[in-house]
Amino acid sequence: MLRLLLYKKRKGLVQITNLIKTTYTSDMEKAMQRNHGMGYAEYNRSLTKRLEVEKKRDKEYEVTKKILTQL
Structure with a gap:
């Protein structure tokens, strides 16, 4: 899986161009x-x-990590 986000600065704003090949x-699915x-x-x-x-994935990861530290 290839993930690439390109950031282009244009007139003080940041434009995000998505080039994702999955x-x-x-x-x-x-x-x-x-x-x-x-x-x-x-x-x-x-x-x-x-x-x-x-x-959502980050939140689930943090909850799981917290549970594992309590074991």
Whole structure:
């Protein structure tokens, strides 16, 4: 999986250009639909949705890490 975000500065604003080439299996697609309510095509098209998914993943990771430290 290749992920690349290019940042271009234009008139004081930052423009983010998404160049993402993702290969995924049907099982990965099913898991994405089940866990996030969207497929990889939609995930790749929308930066907002991608950020939502990644925030959710980060939160789940932190909760899991906290549980493991308590064991």
